[in-house]
Amino acid sequence: MSDTFILNGKETPYTPGQMILEAAKNGGIEIPTLCYLKGSTPTGACRICLVEVKGARSLMAACSTPVTPGMEVFTETALVHQARKLNVELLLSSGTHNCLVCEANGNCRLQDLAYFYKITDLRFEEKAASDIYPKEDQNPLIVRDFSRCILCGRCVQACNEVMVNRAISQGYRGKESKIVTGGDLPYHESECVFCGQCVEVCPVGALTEKKAKGLGRPWEIKKIRTTCPYCGVGCQQWLHVKDGKIVKVTAVEDAQPNQGRLCVKGRFAYDFIYSEERLKTPLIREANGEFREASWDEALDLVAEKFKEIIKKDGPDAIAGVSCARSINEDSYQMQKFFRAVIGTNNIDHCART
Amino acid sequence: MTVAGLAATFGSGAMTNSIDELEYTDLILATGTNTTENHPVIGMKVKRAVRQHGTKLIVIDPREIDLVKYADIWLRQKPGTDVAVFNGLMNVIIAEGLYDKEYVAGRTEGFEALKEVVAKYTPEAVEKISGVPAEDLKKAARLYAGAARASIIYAMGITQHTTGTDNVKSTANLAMLCGNVGIEGGGVNPLRGQNNVQGACDMGALPNVYPAYQPVANDDVRKKFEAAWKAALSAKPGLTLMEIMAAAGSGKVKALYVMGENPLLSDPDLQHVKKELQKLELMIVQDIFLTETAQMADVVLPACAFAEKEGTFTNTERRVQRVRKALEPPGEAKADWEIICGISGKMGYPMAYASAREICEEVRTVTPSYAGITYERLEKEGLQWPCPTVSHAGTKFLHKDKFSRGLGLFTALEHIPPNELPDQEYPFLLSTGRVLYHYHTGTMTTRARGPVERCPESLVEIHPEDAERLGIADGQKVKVTSRRGKVEAKAHITEKSAPGSIFMNFHFNEAPVNFLTNPALDPIGKIPEYKVCAVKLEAA
Amino acid sequence: MDKKITVTIDGQEVSADPGQTILEAARNQGIYIPTLCHYSRTTNVGACRVCVVEVENARSYVASCCAPITPGMVIRTNTPAIRAAQRMIVELMWSSGDHNCLTCEQNGACELQDLVYRLQIDKPRFPIEHPAYGPDSTNTMITRDLNKCILCGRCVRACNEIQVNEVLDFANRGSYAKVGPAFDADYIDSACVFCGECAQVCPTGAITFKQAKFAGRPWELAKTRTTCAYCGVGCQIDLYTKDNKIVKVMGNREYGQPNEGSLCVKGRFGMDFISHPDRLTKPLIRRRKGEDFQEAAWDEAYAFIAERLAAVKKEYGPDSIAGLSSARCTNEENYLFQKFLRGAIGTNNVDHCARL
Numbered sequence A: 001m002s003d004t005f006i007l008n009g010k011e012t013p014y015t016p017g018q019m020i021l022e023a024a025k026n027g028g029i030e031i032p033t034l035c036y037l038k039g040s041t042p043t044g045a046c047r048i049c050l051v052e053v054k055g056a057r058s059l060m061a062a063c064s065t066p067v068t069p070g071m072e073v074f075t076e077t078a079l080v081h082q083a084r085k086l087n088v089e090l091l092l093s094s095g096t097h098n099c100l101v102c103e104a105n106g107n108c109r110l111q112d113l114a115y116f117y118k119i120t121d122l123r124f125e126e127k128a129a130s131d132i133y134p135k136e137d138q139n140p141l142i143v144r145d146f147s148r149c150i151l152c153g154r155c156v157q158a159c160n161e162v163m164v165n166r167a168i169s170q171g172y173r174g175k176e177s178k179i180v181t182g183g184d185l186p187y188h189e190s191e192c193v194f195c196g197q198c199v200e201v202c203p204v205g206a207l208t209e210k211k212a213k214g215l216g217r218p219w220e221i222k223k224i225r226t227t228c229p230y231c232g233v234g235c236q237q238w239l240h241v242k243d244g245k246i247v248k249v250t251a252v253e254d255a256q257p258n259q260g261r262l263c264v265k266g267r268f269a270y271d272f273i274y275s276e277e278r279l280k281t282p283l284i285r286e287a288n289g290e291f292r293e294a295s296w297d298e299a300l301d302l303v304a305e306k307f308k309e310i311i312k313k314d315g316p317d318a319i320a321g322v323s324c325a326r327s328i329n330e331d332s333y334q335m336q337k338f339f340r341a342v343i344g345t346n347n348i349d350h351c352a353r354t
Numbered sequence B: 001m002t003v004a005g006l007a008a009t010f011g012s013g014a015m016t017n018s019i020d021e022l023e024y025t026d027l028i029l030a031t032g033t034n035t036t037e038n039h040p041v042i043g044m045k046v047k048r049a050v051r052q053h054g055t056k057l058i059v060i061d062p063r064e065i066d067l068v069k070y071a072d073i074w075l076r077q078k079p080g081t082d083v084a085v086f087n088g089l090m091n092v093i094i095a096e097g098l099y100d101k102e103y104v105a106g107r108t109e110g111f112e113a114l115k116e117v118v119a120k121y122t123p124e125a126v127e128k129i130s131g132v133p134a135e136d137l138k139k140a141a142r143l144y145a146g147a148a149r150a151s152i153i154y155a156m157g158i159t160q161h162t163t164g165t166d167n168v169k170s171t172a173n174l175a176m177l178c179g180n181v182g183i184e185g186g187g188v189n190p191l192r193g194q195n196n197v198q199g200a201c202d203m204g205a206l207p208n209v210y211p212a213y214q215p216v217a218n219d220d221v222r223k224k225f226e227a228a229w230k231a232a233l234s235a236k237p238g239l240t241l242m243e244i245m246a247a248a249g250s251g252k253v254k255a256l257y258v259m260g261e262n263p264l265l266s267d268p269d270l271q272h273v274k275k276e277l278q279k280l281e282l283m284i285v286q287d288i289f290l291t292e293t294a295q296m297a298d299v300v301l302p303a304c305a306f307a308e309k310e311g312t313f314t315n316t317e318r319r320v321q322r323v324r325k326a327l328e329p330p331g332e333a334k335a336d337w338e339i340i341c342g343i344s345g346k347m348g349y350p351m352a353y354a355s356a357r358e359i360c361e362e363v364r365t366v367t368p369s370y371a372g373i374t375y376e377r378l379e380k381e382g383l384q385w386p387c388p389t390v391s392h393a394g395t396k397f398l399h400k401d402k403f404s405r406g407l408g409l410f411t412a413l414e415h416i417p418p419n420e421l422p423d424q425e426y427p428f429l430l431s432t433g434r435v436l437y438h439y440h441t442g443t444m445t446t447r448a449r450g451p452v453e454r455c456p457e458s459l460v461e462i463h464p465e466d467a468e469r470l471g472i473a474d475g476q477k478v479k480v481t482s483r484r485g486k487v488e489a490k491a492h493i494t495e496k497s498a499p500g501s502i503f504m505n506f507h508f509n510e511a512p513v514n515f516l517t518n519p520a521l522d523p524i525g526k527i528p529e530y531k532v533c534a535v536k537l538e539a540a
Numbered sequence C: 001m002d003k004k005i006t007v008t009i010d011g012q013e014v015s016a017d018p019g020q021t022i023l024e025a026a027r028n029q030g031i032y033i034p035t036l037c038h039y040s041r042t043t044n045v046g047a048c049r050v051c052v053v054e055v056e057n058a059r060s061y062v063a064s065c066c067a068p069i070t071p072g073m074v075i076r077t078n079t080p081a082i083r084a085a086q087r088m089i090v091e092l093m094w095s096s097g098d099h100n101c102l103t104c105e106q107n108g109a110c111e112l113q114d115l116v117y118r119l120q121i122d123k124p125r126f127p128i129e130h131p132a133y134g135p136d137s138t139n140t141m142i143t144r145d146l147n148k149c150i151l152c153g154r155c156v157r158a159c160n161e162i163q164v165n166e167v168l169d170f171a172n173r174g175s176y177a178k179v180g181p182a183f184d185a186d187y188i189d190s191a192c193v194f195c196g197e198c199a200q201v202c203p204t205g206a207i208t209f210k211q212a213k214f215a216g217r218p219w220e221l222a223k224t225r226t227t228c229a230y231c232g233v234g235c236q237i238d239l240y241t242k243d244n245k246i247v248k249v250m251g252n253r254e255y256g257q258p259n260e261g262s263l264c265v266k267g268r269f270g271m272d273f274i275s276h277p278d279r280l281t282k283p284l285i286r287r288r289k290g291e292d293f294q295e296a297a298w299d300e301a302y303a304f305i306a307e308r309l310a311a312v313k314k315e316y317g318p319d320s321i322a323g324l325s326s327a328r329c330t331n332e333e334n335y336l337f338q339k340f341l342r343g344a345i346g347t348n349n350v351d352h353c354a355r356l
């Protein structure tokens, strides 16, 4: 028998220690959030998740308020929506936001909330351009645009608690507040290892991927789930693809083994796919020692003929194969089967021993 | 209606040509169709033809409809004098030798009889009957006959008369006389009012025919359907809608099953219909709303709206097109076909279809004109029947080298006046019809914000001269009375209707204009005379 | 059949029909040239000039939507100079309007936004100076915010050339130009018949569907192609839905006949009835005459009907039963309905309201 509390008038179970946000979610009620990052210490910074708790003097942040037995929580009252809307308006005015030129357009929690709350005019004046830290656009991978930062702190949590790279933190105070690296250096001169986790979690357009700029908006993109081709961790990732080209790579949330994380290789190092040096046709070495391009038919005929010749002359064990540790399982299976069944040798190995 | 008139003449009762041909033809004759309001997208093509492609337009209509603005000639006949006007046009064409002699000789029959009758309808004689100036009539006749390709479009202004079938045949007479049937850009084109009237007819929702107009009285046909449906079938043609109502009143029909119709607002002489329906022992209605008819039922079944189910509609140009599900139905509502299957199963005649597509597959096997129509083929664009095989591209226009019945049949017709005309006591002529913003009995459009904003209530169109004489101001409530009943609505002073005529729509149950209309039927088409009845008008 | 002619576009030899514009020839080849004022089925007016290309030996850049190809023409569509010219044009448009997509309903479906993105413009180099027109939102269907209007004239041509409703026109040529009905009236006070064509063709957020506002962003909507359920034209429509509600109804030029992407007020704005609270949701049975309806389960309703119909048939014969089919139901349903009366009941008493 678990404990219960009253959610919008309905008795709802919760596990002791659970925050209102999670308990409500289990009860089928979604509460909007901005700063909340699953699995990290709640900061209660954005105040978008406000709910009404009976007997409390003010509205409470659902992400950081633990449920108590019998607590009565209301998530949809006029007061709640009024307060949330006000906070959205304040967040909008804490920077400058024109989605026309923002790479997060269509994939922005702040924009979603502005739409949900039907905001048509900005009630408060936006921060003056002169009060905003200049955009950091020096490294090839990550763009930091402080005009859109809502100081939610998710990037800091991702860097410190999720990846434990400890490259960034909240810096300065009040109107000067800024997310900073050690010594407030640009990313590329700092401890940053470019895992890009901060970009992944930024709910707005303050941290964006430089290479993705201009390649496609979220609604134009197809997401394809796959496994990272680099190391043996086998991170689960989404390839964002438009017109047959990768726009960017993000991590799959809630899936083993990486649970929403990627490293610099998995996230950013897919460029080789588009290298000019990719092999595009079979090549056959001519008598003069030079390669020439050949058709598949020609190349396959040549290989088959040569294999047969060698088997006939020197027997099957005169042929050996090296398989590939980067290939898919199906390829490795086929390769060994080919050598054993077709050629008739067990001379098959791969480079894992090296 | 249209089916009867055109079937007798050509052997097939449907729009002969395609909507798109209108835009590129040489002349359009529009009669009894307020196209821009009732078929706005066809209206758009007619207007484009005139403005952008030099097409000539003749409008024959008692009301000054929007299309008049685009017309080269407008003939304003008195309501109910259409046969006379068409005879007059043919009189001029024959007298001046402007008709297509080769076509008439090679592809038609009955010309001599026609010639004899129309000879009496000189422009001057027609002017007396219809009020159309003789000179205008001559001009229109010459213009029509002079066009290489001319298309006639008509709608309920032609059919909703006691002479409806005759009216339809008159349009066909004129078209054949000038060799305009069986050619691209020509034809006789009834614009069907409701979205799937064509399909309902094609599918055999008619008392005398099975799908594809195969007669129930024909033994071979019936045997074929008995084999296909594994049931014994009746050889006796059934009752038409109006006859069903009458039979309900007389006790011959005891049970009535109504799918998605609201006869209690659409039938003429409503008061009477209500009494008839009350006599039924059992009435079952399936619909999306609790309509006036549903309120009288013993069982009401909630049905899906079109956006909640799969299927096909056939538009007015015989084009079969897909209907697709975009929404989940509310509550426990079901698609009409599922409901029929449910009832039939309980009656011991299993109809076990898993999907609309399965039904369509069965339709193809018993409906030759639909045999080549599959859901796969409809993915991209609809197909126009006849489409007899899966490799057939569909048929853009009918009767190309030969009429379905062989030779086209001219019918010599005399003018017969409407059943009820204005007199001392009921001095105004009432026509009913639709307006742009609403549809049929209004169950759908009166529940839509935009249309209601534009047209929130029923209006009585009154000519300024009449209004002044009766001391009626724009927007004032007026009472309209006929021999059958009375309704009240606001006056709308406009020159659209001629002096002495008023116009009302039938979309609103607050002002059910069918309390007034005359249930006199066309003897063949069994359609009531909605376009003419006599009323009196006074300030309320 | 006219002979094909050959031109060179971006170094590629292209054969095209004489009379085709450069734009058409390029698009047939899959070559992208941006456009804004160009709209199929309407005259080319060359108003926006974002479609400029370089033509060898021409004295200046050429608006590709209006220029016919000539044999041997050498055309370049994507040189840095062309991109710079396009950027300049788009920056001018942007700076002469009030564009913040955060609060614009067109966000995600806006052709101006697409171009800003495609040309990677961060900021216009001109000061933003836009007129301060008041909105036209005095009707429930169409909203106009001319501060976002780029004066492409598509709405004017759609109203006049596609729908031929002849309501919209340009007023005050030049820098104070404005589109709208005569006498600068709001739509509701004009001759507008609310076909919605202008809103459908407007490339920006200047003319939008009011009932769609805040009902869902373009990328959140599902699209289902179906056939309009009103008149016999049978227009092909796209229902845009979200959360089981219709957000908006659009025509689609790609579907061809019968409507080629155009709609009327009923098909466009007449769909509210579907989600109306008056909808029937449960079977209702009146057990005895004069009694009230009671809600029932489907099985109960079917059994009740079957039993009563069987009783009537037994006592009075099949011809004492009649059915009214519906011109509003599908072909499949009409087919089944008559099959039911003929096959299961044994009567030909079946008709529908087509006669009305």
Ligand code: SF4
Residues within 6 Å of the ligand: A096, A097, A098, A099, A100, A102, A103, A104, A105, A106, A108, A109, A110, A111, A148, A204, A205, A206, C102
């Ligand atoms: S961060 Fe979000 S709200 Fe701000 S400009 Fe970018 S998309 Fe718009």
Ligand code: SF4
Residues within 6 Å of the ligand: A148, A149, A150, A151, A152, A153, A154, A155, A156, A179, A198, A201, A202, A203, A204, A206, A207
């Ligand atoms: S950069 Fe993004 S994640 Fe970090 S604080 Fe700013 S808005 Fe939040």
Ligand code: SF4
Residues within 6 Å of the ligand: A100, C098, C099, C100, C101, C102, C104, C105, C106, C107, C108, C110, C111, C112, C113, C148, C204, C205, C206
């Ligand atoms: S019209 Fe287009 S560019 Fe302008 S604000 Fe709207 S979406 Fe953005």
Ligand code: SF4
Residues within 6 Å of the ligand: C158, C159, C163, C165, C166, C167, C168, C191, C192, C193, C194, C195, C196, C197, C198, C199
């Ligand atoms: S809604 Fe139709 S009629 Fe009205 S202005 Fe727009 S295009 Fe013209």
Ligand code: SF4
Residues within 6 Å of the ligand: C148, C149, C150, C151, C152, C153, C154, C155, C156, C179, C201, C202, C203, C204, C206, C207
């Ligand atoms: S309202 Fe829209 S379509 Fe009309 S001119 Fe302006 S931007 Fe173009």
Ligand code: SF4
Residues within 6 Å of the ligand: B039, B040, B041, B042, C228, C229, C230, C231, C232, C233, C234, C235, C259, C262, C263, C264, C265, C266, C267, C268
């Ligand atoms: S959109 Fe208008 S013209 Fe087209 S089918 Fe619907 S009601 Fe008819």
Ligand code: FES
Residues within 6 Å of the ligand: A032, A033, A034, A035, A036, A043, A044, A045, A046, A047, A048, A049, A050, A061, A062, A063, A064
């Ligand atoms: S999500 Fe709770 S305060 Fe930000």
Ligand code: FES
Residues within 6 Å of the ligand: C034, C035, C036, C037, C038, C045, C046, C047, C048, C049, C050, C051, C052, C063, C064, C065, C066
């Ligand atoms: S698209 Fe060619 S000038 Fe506008």
